Amino acid sequence: MSRPSSSVRRARPLLGTLAEIRLPREASGAIEGGFEALERVHRLMSRQDSESDVARINAASAGSVISIDPWTMAVLRRAKEVHALTGGLFHWEPLEMLESAVHVKQRVHLTLDGIAKGYAVDRAVDALRRAGADCGVVNAGGDLRVFGRQPEPIYVRHPRSPGKLVHIGQVTEAAVASSGAYFSATEFFDPRTRKVAKPGHGVTVIALDCTTADALTKPCLLEPTRSNVIAARFGALAVVMQ
Amino acid sequence: MVPWPAFVAAPLAIFAPAAHAAVYLSVEQAQQAIFPGARFTVEALASPDAAHRQLWRVSQGGWFIVDAVFGKHELITYAVGLGADGSVRGVEILEYLESYGYQIRDPAWRRQFAGKTARDPLKLDQDIRNISGATLSCRHVTDGIKRLLGFYESALKQR
DSSP states (O other): OOSGGGEEEEEEEETTEEEEEEEEGGGGGGHHHHHHHHHHHHHHHOSSSTTSHHHHHHHOOTTOEEEOOHHHHHHHHHHHHHHHHTTTOSOOOOEEEOSSEEEEOSOOOOOOTTTHHHHHHHHHHHHHHHTTOOSEEEEETTEEEEESSOOEEEEEEETTEEEEEEEEEEEESEEEEEEEOOSTTOOEEETTTTEEEOOSOEEEEEESSHHHHHHHHHHHHHSGGGHHHHHHTTTOEEEEEO | OOOOOEEEEEEEEEEOOSOEEEEOOOHHHHHHHHSTTOOEEEEOOOOTTOTTOEEEEETTSSEEEEEEEEOSSEEEEEEEEEOTTSOEEEEEEEEEEEOSSSOTTOHHHHHTTTTTTTTOOTTOOTTOOOEESSOOBOHHHHHHHHHHHHHIIIIITTO
16 A cells, blocks of 8 residues: 555546545455545535535525435534534534435525535545455545555645645544645635634644544634644544644 | 544654656556547547647547646646547546646646656655645636537537
8 A cells, every 4th residue: 555556546526626546456446436436425515516415405495395315414414513513613504404305494505515525535435445445545635534554644735835745644544634724815714703714824633534524624723722622522633733 | 432543643744845746547547447448549639729638539439538737736637538429438637746836837847747757756756645735626627628528519529
């Protein structure tokens, strides 16, 4: 896994970014199943695609009941949980979850951009494991997960100088996601104050799954001094970079 | 109690790579990934605005196109397979090159990497994997695919 020649590495434009899967060469047959999982999340949760669950929820008028895929339901449930456990630092819309549908109580502007990529990475890892890959890395534009026994070095882009990479150590069986104002134009919406913030720092979250790591980056970015208290509620760790 | 993820701290090392690149697939590998078992015939392109574009006719019908897109800091080479009806059969990234402090849009600078990133790692830090942070947009690639679909409609459909 550590030597490039002994691994296969593929990338496709998905989830608004370049999604990459790396596996040991002998497990290369599993790679297609991993991409299928990423593509499925892309189809279900893209805001742009009018057929997606997210677009159908956003197009629904108040009072509608929209049936959705179990994967979208899982992300919505996790998003609501993260919203509750972060004191509203993770954005949530007034949706009521039913058995396999959502009740849109009023018109919403739902986006799952802060969590869907991480969820896609987790589903891809499941698919790769089911297809027989015992280790590997899935990286969707910087939200990544390392699975198996092989330790992997992790680099984080310096928040104010994205050309510089910070080697933060190595992980096994962990997910890593980062957020920051990497480019001067990057802005973040604070759902509590409903104001736009331009933080000068960056934050990296290390968790057991990528859904959690991805979802926690923005709450931790908005509250850097409490980031480890927030992350600890999820069994995760936050690293703030100035 | 949730166990902590295994995390081994190392001395914090910051470095600025001159450029880093990922080589995913060769043209031949991408051809077989998208059209398994097919044969490919190179076709000439007379399009002055697409010097980076290469075109193949696929034996089982359809087209295989290699194209490159440039961002401010990145150069992405990718392949698109089109079925006989013009629908997208598959998209694969072939090479990715990222650089800060160099003129990635400068053809002279780019030429040193063209087609040889796999064999000539000079000036490239190829072993930087697992980079977290900064959502690299794939908008240039998706815009490029849209242009290729337009190219199909205007130039390939009638061939």
